[in-house]
Amino acid sequence: MQKNIFLHQSSCPHTPQQNGVAERKHRHLVDTAQTLLINAHAPFRFWGDAILTTCYLINRMPSSVLGNEIPYSLLFPKDSMYAIPLRVFGSTCFVHDLSPGRDKLSA
Numbered sequence: 665m666q667k668n669i670f671l672h673q674s675s676c677p678h679t680p681q682q683n684g685v686a687e688r689k690h691r692h693l694v695d696t697a698q699t700l701l702i703n704a705h706a707p708f709r710f711w712g713d714a715i716l717t718t719c720y721l722i723n724r725m726p727s728s729v730l731g732n733e734i735p736y737s738l739l740f741p742k743d744s745m746y747a748i749p750l751r752v753f754g755s756t757c758f759v760h761d762l763s764p765g766r767d768k769l770s771a
Contacts, residue, residue, distance in 0.1 A: 693722070697717070700717060705754065724745060
């Protein structure tokens with residue numbers, strides 16, 4: 665039986681430069697989420713949804729660090745890749761208003 669060994673490492677407070685890998689990943693997530701919001705012309709109050717969407721997509725894209733393997737498929741080889749179908753982020757939607765005096769062609 666193989667044992668997993670974890671090595672706990674810490675860095676000094678308020679020194680993000682000591683945590684380069686995490687800082688680069690954080691920057692990648694934030695930059696990609698910002699790009700999603702700007703291209704969708706979505707308000708910045710949806711930043712949480714943009715971060716979640718970014719993380720979902722990054723985990724399903726091939727990574728050069730992993731030899732062009734997909735991180736999600738390496739972690740969960742038996743699971744379906746897209747349990748949630750992909751959708752366009754920030755697409756236009758319309759509310760169906762059923763109030764009196766409205767017809768089916770009203771905006």
